[in-house]
Amino acid sequence: xxxxxxxxxxxxxxxxxxxxxxxxxxxxxxxxxxxxxxxxxxxxxxxxxxxxxxxxxxxxxxxxxxxxxxxxxxxxxxxxxxxxxxxxxxxxxxxxxxxxxxxxxxxxxxxxxxxxxxxxxxxxxxxxxxxxxxxxxxxxxxxxxxxxxxxxx
Numbered sequence: 283x284x285x286x287x288x289x290x291x292x293x294x295x296x297x298x299x300x301x302x303x304x305x306x307x308x309x310x311x312x313x314x315x316x317x318x319x320x321x322x323x324x325x326x327x328x329x330x331x332x333x334x335x336x337x338x339x340x341x342x343x344x345x346x347x348x349x350x351x352x353x354x355x356x357x358x359x360x361x362x363x364x365x366x367x368x369x370x371x372x373x374x375x376x377x378x379x380x381x382x383x384x385x386x387x388x389x390x391x392x393x394x395x396x397x398x399x400x401x402x403x404x405x406x407x408x409x410x411x412x413x414x415x416x417x418x419x420x421x422x423x424x425x426x427x428x429x430x431x432x433x434x435x
Contacts, residue, residue, distance in 0.1 A: 323390075329382040333375035340368035 322330065347361035391400030 323386050326379065326383045326386055329375070329379045333372070333379050336368075336375045337372045340365065340372045343368050 321327075343361060344365045347358060347365045350358040350361050388400075391404070
C-alpha cells in the first residue's frame with residue numbers, strides 16, 4: 283500500500299520505463315551533490331565575466347578579419363588593426379581578473395597556503411588575546427588574595 287502512495291505522488295516521467303507495474307521505488311530526477319569549489323567573490327566574478335566577453339568579441343573580430351582577408355575585402359585592414367587592439371584589451375582584462383583575485387585574497391585573508399601572512403597574523407592575534415586573558419586572570423587572583431585585609435598568620 284505504501285509503494286502505491288509513493289508512486290502516485292511522483293509523476294510518471296520520474297519512474298524508470300517499464301517498472302510501473304513491479305512496485306519498485308522510482309528513481310530521483312535530480313540528485314544534489316556538494317560543490318567541490320567555493321564560489322568566486324563578486325568582484326572577481328564580475329572581472330572574469332567581463333574578460334570572457336571581451337575575449338569572445340576579440341575572437342569573433344579576428345575571425346571576421348581573417349575572412350575579410352581571404353575575400354580581399356577593404357574591411358580587412360581595419361579589422362586586423364581592431365583585432366590587434368582587441369588582443370591588447372583582452373590581455374589586459376585577463377590581467378585584471380588576476381589582480382582583482384590577488385587584491386581580494388590580501389584584503390580578506392582568504393589564502394589557503396599554510397605559511398600565509400593572513401594565517402600568521404591571525405595566530406599572533408590569538409596568542410596575544412590568550413596572554414592578555416591569562417594576565418587578567420592572574421591579576422584578579424592576586425587582588426582576591428590580598429583583599430582579605432589582615433593576614434591569617
